[in-house]
Amino acid sequence: MFDKLFEAQQKAGEVKKRLDGITVSGTAEDGKITVTANGNKVIQSINIDEDFLKTADKEELEELLQVAVNKALVQAENVSQSEMAALTKDMFGGLGNMFGK
Template sequence: MLDKLMAAQQKADEVKKRLDAISVYGEVEGGKIRITATANKVITAIDIDDELHQNAEKEELEELLLTAINKALVQADQVNAAEMQSMAKDMLGGMGGLFGN
């Protein structure tokens, strides 16, 4: 049983590494603001169109940034959930012996 738990921890570590390598994006205003994040919800880049940056009011820019960040985080959640579901399915398939099957 300890072997199964250690294998599960190793699998979880592998999934975390995979999620660190997956990029997700949040865009607003037709891509004038683009947020890049990992599927582990780490923001890795913020790109703001120069014209928008110069012409937008502070409050508008802040609101657009929040929207783009939240879109990226929603995508990260979706990818994360899919990876965790896949991991759980793999683990449950391999745990038949744990329950005497």
């Protein structure tokens, strides 16, 4: 039992490392704002087009930044869920054999 728990912790650590290496991004206003995050939902960078920055007002900039951040975080969540689903399937996929299936 403890072996399985230790194995699960190890595999979860491996998934976290893989997610650290996965990059996702969210954009707003046709790429005028780009937010990059990793698969663990940590924002890595924010890029704002200089010409857009010169002409945008504060409210517009805040709104579009929020859109880009949320898009990046949704992408990161999708990647994270996919990785965790693969881990769960890998770990528990053999359970069907326990019940004669």
